[in-house]
Amino acid sequence: MLNIGGLHQGVVIDHIKPGQGMQIYEYLELGKLDCCVAIIKNASSNKMGRKDIIKIEGPIQVNLDTLAVLDPDITLNIIENDVIVEKRTVRLPEEVTNILRCKNPRCITSIEQELPHRFRLTNKEKRIYRCVYCEQKYKETNI
Amino acid sequence: MKHLISPMDLTPEELSELLSLAQDIMKDPERYRHVCDGKKLATCFYEPSTRTRLSFEAAMLNLGGSVLGFQSADSSSAAKGESVSDTIQIISYYADICAMRHPKEGAPFVASKHARIPVINAGDGGHNHPTQTLTDLLTILELKGRLDNMTIGLCGDLKFGRTVHSLINAMVRYPGIRFVLISPEELRIPAYLKEEVLDEMGIPYKEVRSLDEVMPELDILYMTRVQRERFFNEEDYIRLKNSFILTPEKMKLAKEDMFVLHPLPRVNEISVEVDNDPRAAYFRQAGFGVYARMALIILMLGLKDRIPQA
Ligand SMILES: [Zn+2]
Numbered sequence: 001m002l003n004i005g006g007l008h009q010g011v012v013i014d015h016i017k018p019g020q021g022m023q024i025y026e027y028l029e030l031g032k033l034d035c036c037v038a039i040i041k042n043a044s045s046n047k048m049g050r051k052d053i054i055k056i057e058g059p060i061q062v063n064l065d066t067l068a069v070l071d072p073d074i075t076l077n078i079i080e081n082d083v084i085v086e087k088r089t090v091r092l093p094e095e096v097t098n099i100l101r102c103k104n105p106r107c108i109t110s111i112e113q114e115l116p117h118r119f120r121l122t123n124k125e126k127r128i129y130r131c132v133y134c135e136q137k138y139k140e141t142n143i
Numbered sequence: 144m145k146h147l148i149s150p151m152d153l154t155p156e157e158l159s160e161l162l163s164l165a166q167d168i169m170k171d172p173e174r175y176r177h178v179c180d181g182k183k184l185a186t187c188f189y190e191p192s193t194r195t196r197l198s199f200e201a202a203m204l205n206l207g208g209s210v211l212g213f214q215s216a217d218s219s220s221a222a223k224g225e226s227v228s229d230t231i232q233i234i235s236y237y238a239d240i241c242a243m244r245h246p247k248e249g250a251p252f253v254a255s256k257h258a259r260i261p262v263i264n265a266g267d268g269g270h271n272h273p274t275q276t277l278t279d280l281l282t283i284l285e286l287k288g289r290l291d292n293m294t295i296g297l298c299g300d301l302k303f304g305r306t307v308h309s310l311i312n313a314m315v316r317y318p319g320i321r322f323v324l325i326s327p328e329e330l331r332i333p334a335y336l337k338e339e340v341l342d343e344m345g346i347p348y349k350e351v352r353s354l355d356e357v358m359p360e361l362d363i364l365y366m367t368r369v370q371r372e373r374f375f376n377e378e379d380y381i382r383l384k385n386s387f388i389l390t391p392e393k394m395k396l397a398k399e400d401m402f403v404l405h406p407l408p409r410v411n412e413i414s415v416e417v418d419n420d421p422r423a424a425y426f427r428q429a430g431f432g433v434y435a436r437m438a439l440i441i442l443m444l445g446l447k448d449r450i451p452q453a
Contacts, residue, residue: 104248106270107247107248108248133248133253135249
């Protein structure tokens with residue numbers, strides 16, 4: 001398998017569902033970064049059989065915990081001075097803005113485009129997010 | 144209480160204060176004639192709802208205040224593309240309190256975030272209609288003298304009927320409540336309400352397919368409209384609708400002190416012959432709605448100290 005070492009400073013987004021690496025890449029807008037980014041597809045994993053991995057060199061501004069909304073199995077390895085200083089799973093944020101989009105055609109967000117799409121975590125165990133405007137449950141299919 | 148967007152915005156204490164104020168107004172409306180002198184209510188109705196609007200306006204006029212507003216989207220700035228948040232910021236300069244009706248869910252919530260005056264949700268799509276819930280609670284309290292220890296039958300469209308969902312959420316706060324849910328298979332209450340509210344809180348309930356079998360056990364019967372378009376086909380509708388129509392024959396099976404409520408408008412789910420039954424309370428319920436809104440306006444404007452001593 002490809003070596004994921006060699007990061008001096010940065011983050012490794014690990015245990016991404018196989019095939020979803022590109023979506024995470026797009027979602028985090030990694031294409032806009034100047035730093036070195038690697039996507040590893042279909043790496044073998046003891047835990048999952050196969051997985052995708054994203055490796056980002058350098059500091060990144062985005063709150064990576066929002067990834068938990070998209071894929072709760074993702075883990076983060078934070079690397080500083082060639083060592084993994086933190087290895088953890090992503091934590092579900094209490095509220096997310098403009099990550100999930102409300103698809104309820106009766107929601108005010110369907111006619112007022114400038115409103116931010118805000119969702120609040122209403123059930124942690126069941127990972128239920130509800131739109132703050134119409135309270136409709138977010139049905140996860142894809143990003 | 145800053146805004147009223149969802150029926151659950153009111154704590155049990157605020158709710159009981161509001162209901163007892165409404166009951167006090169009912170006893171002596173004259174004493175409240177000038178509590179809102181010099182205050183203005185804006186009714187911003189982005190879709191028409193004549194009864195709700197008139198109920199709000201009657202409430203404000205009864206209190207000595209005045210009203211202004213618009214009804215239906217095309218007579219308002221929304222037709223020109225103005226956002227709810229812009230509109231409410233302007234209305235905040237014109238009036239002291241606003242009742243907003245909007246076809247889109249969450250619009251009054253958006254308004255409340257940008258308003259400098261209290262915003263009352265007067266119905267947002269199929270989502271919330273808190274003043275209907277206040278009306279329902281006041282009606283039950285006034286007719287039964289209590290809100291606890293009773294069996295409430297909910298009949299008709301329990302799947303899409305927001306008034307039913309709100310009433311369930313409000314009533315489960317009181318001890319000894321039991322629900323009988325009467326609806327066709329297709330229009331049963333949503334699973335989340337059963338799982339997250341009734342089961343979660345251990346509230347007893349049963350689901351049945353016809354009114355007749357349960358009439359004798361009810362203390363309150365809350366009727367709602369079963370709409371033809373909710374059915375997959377015309378045959379099902381015709382076959383089922385009679386099971387959910389209240390008739391004088393069915394009323395014979397009910398207790399002497401059982402009351403029938405309905406958020407109105409009614410279509411044919413309560414036959415007109417029931418209207419003369421003293422237990423038919425749906426028109427009185429509409430009257431109670433004015434008192435509930437009067438109490439709400441006083442509390443939201445913080446004008447309790449203007450009420451003269453009895
Ligand atoms: Zn929504």
